[in-house]
Structures are given as C-alpha cells and as structure tokens.
Amino acid sequence: MAGPTRDQKLDTLLSAAAKVFAERGYHETSMRDLARASGVSLAGVYYYVQSKEELLYLIQTRNFEAVIAGMRVALQGVTDPIERIGRFIDNHLDYFAAHMAEMKVLSHEAGALSGEYLQKVNDMKREYTRALMDVLADVERAHGPAHLNRRVAAYSLFGMMNWIYNWYDPLGDVGVEMLSQNVCHLFLGGYVGLPVSDAALPRSSAG
C-alpha cells in the first residue's frame, strides 16, 4: 500500500511535461503551466528536477535510449540486410506511434538544449545514425551499390519517420502496421531499386 516512489513521481512529471511540451512547445510552456498540468506546485517541480532544461533533457534521453535499445533487440540475430532495415524502421515507427508526445519533443526540440545536455543527445543521435548507415552498407554489400548517396538516403528515411508527428494520428484510419509497411516499401523500393516482396518485410515475424 505504499504511495508512489520518487522515481514513479518523476516519471509522471516527465510524462505530463512531454504532453505539454508537445502541445505548446518547449519555450512557450512555462514552469507554471507545467506545474498546473502535473498537479504539483511550481516549487514542487524543482524538488524532482534541477531546471526546465533538465526536464527536456530527461524526456529526450530516456526515450532515445528506449528507441536505441529496442533497435538493438530488433536487429539481434537478423542477418538479411533487407529485413534488418525493415526491423529498424519498424522499431522506430512503433515506438514513435506509441509515444507521440515524447517523440515529438525529441524530434522537434532538438535545438532547445545546450551545453552538456546537447552534447549527450547529439552523441546518441550520432550513434543511431551510424547504426542506420551500417545497415545501409550491408544492403549495398548484398544487393550491389545503390544509385543513391548513402547519407542522403539515411537522412531521407529519418525525415520520413520523424516528420510523422506533423500529421500522423495513431488512432486514425492508418494503423501503425500499415504506416510501417508503407514506409518500408517506399524506402526499400527506392533504395535497392527493386520491388520488395511482402514476405521480406519484418511485420510477418514481428507479431
């Protein structure tokens, strides 16, 4: 019957903050808005967090870590490069659709951090980008060199996937599976230059 622990209260705070940041934007949102939305007093927020910027930092890193960890698991043991890409896309979009507010904050408020906070998030970004570029290199090894610049292809894919906070409604008539399938088709069809059979797409084995 114990009340919520300190970490649980911090999670609640971060979740409420992500929602408000996603709706109103980081800089438009005042700590007073945030206190109101999370049900604690203005000063109470500072018991759990050192600053407004740390709040944003925690939202970004915690969710980015989850995306990267999920990606590692999703790629583990998968050798076919095409399916590796499918899994990469699938993991990214699944997490995105399930945590729209947090991922919008991660995608859209990238420039709001500074100093050490910014550096750490940028490190994760570099790591994640590198992972995708490596998979793309695998694809080229297996299917011959693409007629596309690898960097442009990688960032185009990130663009497709990270832009969805601008238009996608997880509760609308386009389900997450369909979204992921479509992005896979779109990217793979364009990158490897040949139609991709449905059987090669990850959804068939991802339950």
Add this chain to the structure above:
Amino acid sequence: MAGPTRDQKLDTLLSAAAKVFAERGYHETSMRDLARASGVSLAGVYYYVQSKEELLYLIQTRNFEAVIAGMRVALQGVTDPIERIGRFIDNHLDYFAAHMAEMKVLSHEAGALSGEYLQKVNDMKREYTRALMDVLADVERAHGPAHLNRRVAAYSLFGMMNWIYNWYDPLGDVGVEMLSQNVCHLFLGGYVGLPVSDAALPRSSAG
C-alpha cells in the same frame, strides 16, 4: 541615388529575422536580438511590423507563396505524371536549398502562429498538399494503383524534403542537383515500384 524604399527595408528586416529565427528559434529570439541583428533600434522594428508574430507570419507566407508559385510554373505544360513529380520535388528542394533559413522557419515554427495568421498558413499548406496528392493520383492513373497509401506517400515525401534543414548543407559535397535527383529516385522508385530512368527526371530539362 534614392535610399532604400520602405518595402526594401522591410525585406531586409524579414531576411535578418529569418536568419536569427532559424539559428536561435522563434521563441528564444527576443525583439532586442532581432533589432541588434537587423541594425535598427528596438522601437524601430515596430515601425515596419505590428508584432513579433506578424514578423513570423510574413516570413512564412512570403516564402510559401514563392514555393507554390514556383510549383505552378514548374508543372505548367508538363503532362507526364512522373516528370510532374520530379518537377514538384525539384522546385521544392531548389527553393529550400536557396532559402534555408526562411524554409527552416516555415517548416519548424509551424505551431508558433495562432488565430488568423495560423489559419492562412494552414490554408496554403492544404493547397500545397492537395497539389501533390493530385499529382500522385495522376501517377496512379498512368501506372496503375500504387501499393501504398497515397496520404502516407505524400507526407513521407514532405518529410524527406522538409527534414533537410536538420542536416543538409548547400555548400557541402552534396550539391542541390544530386540531392534532388536522389530524393526523386528514392520516392519514385518506392512509389511507382519500378526503377526510374534518368531521362525521365526533370533536371535534364530544367537547366
């Protein structure tokens, strides 16, 4: 030997504002920052503009209007649906690369407007999106129904194109022509499902 006209000074102001907004973000930028960057006093800014929000609005609409106008010209008289898409992409990326600051402000500060300002920009967005969707419908009429949701395809393309302010350097080793070619290949290869010959791409006739 006449000095700059009122409109020219407004243009200079808007240009300076776009640069600062792109670098620091709209809400992080104070009117004092802006005055400093544009070389007039704080109060002087208000002689040309009614409010900070109008400043943002003017940047967004003027450039969006230019993109849409350019698109109309680029598509005029072109009947082949594949080439129409190529022209659409080409026009978008050309303008984007040539006006990175302004287009970053347009893409990234979409939610910073409100009221009538927001409504007018959203109207333009709807119009532009509709134009792309129409071209996609043309493609499907000519090449058979795509195995992709048209809305997902359209927004994925916008994602690819509008995301470039996060990574693309027009002065880097990837030229605008290469960028445009790559995005064309990536999208068309994935959308119509067959490799696109270079001859069908717009660059060959766009000088």
Add this chain to the structure above:
DNA sequence: GTTGGAGTTGAACGATCGTTCGAAAGCGCT
C-alpha cells in the same frame, strides 16, 4: 524658414519568466 509627414529612437510600461528559500506538512520511528 516654416510646415508636415516619414523614419528613428531611448526610456519606460506591466506582465511573465525561471528559479530560490524558509517554512510547514506528512510520516515512520522511538
């Protein structure tokens, strides 16, 4: 040389911002 409008400014307005701090409240323990 005077008028009048366009352009520009320094100084100030009230509002709101992120953050701090001392005090009070809750609570397990003796």
Add this chain to the structure above:
DNA sequence: AGCGCTTTCGAACGATCGTTCAACTCCAAC
C-alpha cells in the same frame, strides 16, 4: 509526544519579455 527526514508549498527574487509613446531628426514641399 517528540525527533528527523522527505516532500510540498506560498511568496518572493531579479531578469527579461513584447510593446508603447513622446520626442527627436531628417528632408522634400511650399
């Protein structure tokens, strides 16, 4: 009841925000 530690809060801090305004300069028109 009384202690010590965590948690919460009202009130206030200085700073900065967008905006306003009266006053000033400049220059063409008369």
